[in-house]
Amino acid sequence: MSLCHDFSLLCERVPKGQSPRLLSAEPWRFRAVTLRYPDVETRCRKSARLALPLWAAPLPPPPGPAFPSLRRGLVHLPIGPRRRMAGRDPASACSAGAFRLRHLHLELSVGFGASGGAGGAGGEVRGSVRLELTCLEDRAAELLLDSHPTVEVQSAAWAEAGGAPERLRPLPFQDHRPFASYGSALRLAFPEPLAAGDALVVEVAFRAGAGPGVCWLTPEQTAGKQKPYMYTQGQAVLNRSFFPCFDTPAVKSPYSAVIKVPDGFTAVMSAVTQEKRKDNTFFFKMPHPIPSYLIALVVGDIVSAKVGPRSHVWAEPCLIEAARKEYDGVIEEFLATGEKLFGPYVWERYDVLFMPPSFPFGGMENPCITFVTPCLLAGDRSLADVIIHEISHSWFGNLVTNAQWGEFWLNEGFTMYAQRRITTELYGAAYCCLEAATGRALLRQHMDNTGEDHPLNKLRVKIEPGVDPEDTYNETPYEKGYCFVSYLAHLVGDQSKFDGFLQAYVNQFKFQSITADDALEFYLNYFPELKKKGVDAIPGLEFDRWLNTPGWPPYLPDLSPGEELMKPAEKLADLWASSDPDMKAIKTVDISSWKTYQLIFFLDKILQKSPLPDGNVEKMSSFYPKISKAENAELRLRWCQILLKNNHEAEFSKVKDFLQSQGKQKYTLPIYRAMVNSSETARALAVEAFSATAPQLHVNVQNYVKKILGLNTKGN
Numbered sequence: 001m002s003l004c005h006d007f008s009l010l011c012e013r014v015p016k017g018q019s020p021r022l023l024s025a026e027p028w029r030f031r032a033v034t035l036r037y038p039d040v041e042t043r044c045r046k047s048a049r050l051a052l053p054l055w056a057a058p059l060p061p062p063p064g065p066a067f068p069s070l071r072r073g074l075v076h077l078p079i080g081p082r083r084r085m086a087g088r089d090p091a092s093a094c095s096a097g098a099f100r101l102r103h104l105h106l107e108l109s110v111g112f113g114a115s116g117g118a119g120g121a122g123g124e125v126r127g128s129v130r131l132e133l134t135c136l137e138d139r140a141a142e143l144l145l146d147s148h149p150t151v152e153v154q155s156a157a158w159a160e161a162g163g164a165p166e167r168l169r170p171l172p173f174q175d176h177r178p179f180a181s182y183g184s185a186l187r188l189a190f191p192e193p194l195a196a197g198d199a200l201v202v203e204v205a206f207r208a209g210a211g212p213g214v215c216w217l218t219p220e221q222t223a224g225k226q227k228p229y230m231y232t233q234g235q236a237v238l239n240r241s242f243f244p245c246f247d248t249p250a251v252k253s254p255y256s257a258v259i260k261v262p263d264g265f266t267a268v269m270s271a272v273t274q275e276k277r278k279d280n281t282f283f284f285k286m287p288h289p290i291p292s293y294l295i296a297l298v299v300g301d302i303v304s305a306k307v308g309p310r311s312h313v314w315a316e317p318c319l320i321e322a323a324r325k326e327y328d329g330v331i332e333e334f335l336a337t338g339e340k341l342f343g344p345y346v347w348e349r350y351d352v353l354f355m356p357p358s359f360p361f362g363g364m365e366n367p368c369i370t371f372v373t374p375c376l377l378a379g380d381r382s383l384a385d386v387i388i389h390e391i392s393h394s395w396f397g398n399l400v401t402n403a404q405w406g407e408f409w410l411n412e413g414f415t416m417y418a419q420r421r422i423t424t425e426l427y428g429a430a431y432c433c434l435e436a437a438t439g440r441a442l443l444r445q446h447m448d449n450t451g452e453d454h455p456l457n458k459l460r461v462k463i464e465p466g467v468d469p470e471d472t473y474n475e476t477p478y479e480k481g482y483c484f485v486s487y488l489a490h491l492v493g494d495q496s497k498f499d500g501f502l503q504a505y506v507n508q509f510k511f512q513s514i515t516a517d518d519a520l521e522f523y524l525n526y527f528p529e530l531k532k533k534g535v536d537a538i539p540g541l542e543f544d545r546w547l548n549t550p551g552w553p554p555y556l557p558d559l560s561p562g563e564e565l566m567k568p569a570e571k572l573a574d575l576w577a578s579s580d581p582d583m584k585a586i587k588t589v590d591i592s593s594w595k596t597y598q599l600i601f602f603l604d605k606i607l608q609k610s611p612l613p614d615g616n617v618e619k620m621s622s623f624y625p626k627i628s629k630a631e632n633a634e635l636r637l638r639w640c641q642i643l644l645k646n647n648h649e650a651e652f653s654k655v656k657d658f659l660q661s662q663g664k665q666k667y668t669l670p671i672y673r674a675m676v677n678s679s680e681t682a683r684a685l686a687v688e689a690f691s692a693t694a695p696q697l698h699v700n701v702q703n704y705v706k707k708i709l710g711l712n713t714k715g716n
Helices: 317-327 331-342 384-392 409-427 429-450 476-492 495-509 516-526 528-533 543-548 560-576 583-587 596-609 616-623 633-645 649-661 665-676 680-696 699-709
Strands: 032-036 074-078 099-113 122-135 140-147 152-160 173-180 183-194 199-208 214-217 229-232 252-260 266-269 273-277 281-291 297-300 303-308 311-315 351-354 369-372 400-402 512-514
Touching: 099 297, 122 214, 140 173, 152 173, 152 183, 183 199, 252 266, 252 297, 266 273, 266 281, 303 317, 303 331, 311 317, 311 331, 317 351, 317 384, 331 384, 331 409, 331 495, 369 384, 384 409, 400 409, 400 495, 409 429, 409 476, 409 495, 409 516, 429 476, 429 560, 429 596, 476 495, 495 516, 516 528, 560 583, 560 596, 596 633, 633 649, 633 665, 649 665, 649 680, 665 680, 665 699, 680 699
Parallel strands: 099 252, 311 351, 351 369, 400 512
Antiparallel strands: 032 074, 099 122, 122 199, 140 183, 152 199, 173 183, 214 229, 229 297, 252 281, 266 297, 273 281, 303 311
């Protein structure tokens, strides 16, 4: 379609002889527009606006010899399919609709000290953030950035971009404007209103370090116990406590950074380029646009080892050899399989950094360098394939991103599907279905705990103003999201065709932030025969029901290929659930050859059948040292849950040991819930364990455990 009367265009003012660029302010796309130049000499001086944020397309030069067939002053420009508006992000105070962020640069100095940051230790980050912006609104008088009460803004300055060398002028600011419990707003007031199309630079000098997104660990909290350690964690809305920013997944930009750290420490970031310069200063460059939550920094006593043609592992010196052995030659196979299924890996390198034990996540998919829990170092590669999930985020989440946290399933549901496609290609359908069954069990456990009708059990969660998106975290976007993507594949009925759709989806939306409506509209347009059949409105399976109705998934993918691995585990669990277990039959089942997910499936069945008859857990413990004495964290988690549900106090020490060995949220919270729901002895153990381990936990995990234990969460 042509749009000539309904919309006028916003273009950058450019020197004579250069082509202007069409700017964007809101997530729309148009199939074509008609561009009206006011006159050939001045080109498109700010003439109102066509709002399309996060996107810009070069425009042709004004009419002349190159366009002899067109009327003077008009150019017809095709620019792609229409996009729906995502609406304002309720979790962000920033001026995302009024400015386009073209580039972000950090100049930081990191120092360890005693400022009381998250994690129990302390330190300070001091420096500046430089934002290259284009104004998208006429008469824009202010710029709002997301910030945090722990970020101290020291000064702000600005300059018009282009032309003469920049001359930064002081910019009045108002810090810590109230926004939400998890952040504040920084208001920067321009001396006179800006015009649409104005390009500018804003620089903010600040101090930070005590906020929840910047974690400081004492030497005792690290694996090596020799030096302190610092890392940042941006997801979901924590990077606003690291530096003032557009802290919304709807805004993406390239970034660069110069980081100075103390002697004896190394800095790494989520960036393509890493260079060490003099004075222990490190330079980083990310040329691809990413959202703020994926900007990540680690400063510590860390080293690296090569494990593939485009991969290194990073860890503290005491862990590096174990990390190298666990992942040598493994990562490239995962990457190559992902590329075959979903298209080119655009991030150039894929490194894995093994974090200190207190890291609250299994993994964080920061581009170019995934942060993972050291729990993955099982010593036998039994958890190496867990990294497939983080690799899958390279396409789903990092390349194509949910525009708001209320549609987190766009990141995680597609990633779970991609993970299981890679797993199927590498290990076969039976093993993949077994792993998927463990995921389904986690979803069942979650919905049993919350009730199926809980509003968080929808794929499209309405995040009300003031609600921290992190508080909506649960299994639903992962496993119910996986079921929805599997249903979309089921409707197609041909795996190769759906694989082709996923490649086209990534190619269409790469480096963009999208809504569920964008994704589903593209799906229906890609498969017009399905659109014609009205598959989005099949009774009971309507796309709207998937998105907006809480509850168990209305479609479950077929996991029957995994029955050859599931049935032996189910039968063995039934034997152990008997009041008089048939030990002769039990001894005929050799679990020594079972892979990790078959053991996990078996333990999930035992947990479902618990409490077992008296004495059976004690017999299991002595009969299966592979389980009761496992180093594999997934097995340890489930064994601890079984001990607690059966009130097997003789082995409660293993529960405390497991909590002291790691701080992963997905392990820690279920253990505390199980203790609270067990005996008085278990509840007393919960208080004792938390008192001993709280300093090593991430501040968010501390607060979640306090809520479980009924303790006061104020002051964090």
